[in-house]
Amino acid sequence: MLIDSTAHLPVGLAMLDSLFKAPDSAELSRIILRWLHFVAGITWIGLLYFFNLVNVPLQKKLDPETKKKVNPDLLLPTLWLFRWGALVTVLAGLTYFAMFILSTDVNNANALGRAGLNTWVVLLEWLTYPIVLFLVEFLIIKKVPALTKDGRVFAIVAIILIAIVTYGILRFFTAKLTVGGYIPSNKTLSIGVGGAYGLLMLLNVWGIIWPANKRIIGALQGGPPAAPELARQAFIASRTNAWLSLPMLLLMGTSHGDWLIFSGKTG
Secondary structure, three states: OHHHHHHOHHHHHHHHHHHOOOOOHHHHHHHHHHHHHHHHHHHHHHHHHHHHHHHHHHHHHOOHHHHHHHHHHHHHHHHHHHHHHHHHHHHHHHHHHHHHHHHHHHHHHHHHHOOOOOHHHHHHHHHHHHHHHHHHHHHHHHHOHHHOOOHHHHHHHHHHHHHHHHHHHHHHHHHHHOEOOEOOOHHHHHHHHHHHHHHHHHHHHHHHHHHHHHHHHHHHOOOOOOOOHHHHHHHHHHHHHHHHHHHHHHHHHHOOOOOOOOHHHHO
16 A cells, blocks of 8 residues: 555656746745745734733733732733834835835836936835834824823824825825836835834834833832833823724735725826
């Protein structure tokens, strides 16, 4: 029986060989970047939902002594995965966007319209939108407690700011890449907006959520007391990220052709 079964092995391997295609170097780089982006993104967004849907309600039920015993062991490793997952997600995504999506539009604009654009310059110009948005949000959260005391008020402010930046990004790419009859692709516009949301979320993680939680957990471990407003600031930034992840993920999905959300602009 063993001889009979192994006799068919070369035929089976030949069939697999006819189906399998080894990736070339360009394909391999795309695969690795997208794989890193997906795995790190699943880790990051999964923990984001854990914090907002599970941990926040749990913390309200714990007394101070229980928090001292539980939170350092629970939250420190979770926050480590959370913040580094966010960083890897964004770095892999930015690299993929620049090398394989934005560069295609830039090269086409240069070829068809002699635009004289440089991909990395366009990328840096685009990055100013989410960075400025974060700086404004950071100042509001840190310096204007009247706008963060009620989450509904802050939500309105955040929606207005995000809408302004979204419009600015769409206008920026359209103005830059509409030359010589060429118009920017839906992919560039979708990821240009969704990626900006992701970068804002990353800056919230490293600029507000992690520093505040580091101080709070340090206080539980016997360090200096944490300022009482830090918990609220971290909560507002985390809740902003949770809601913002929904349009971000939608835009990442629409970049791949199921729904060409910006096809009315790009044809």
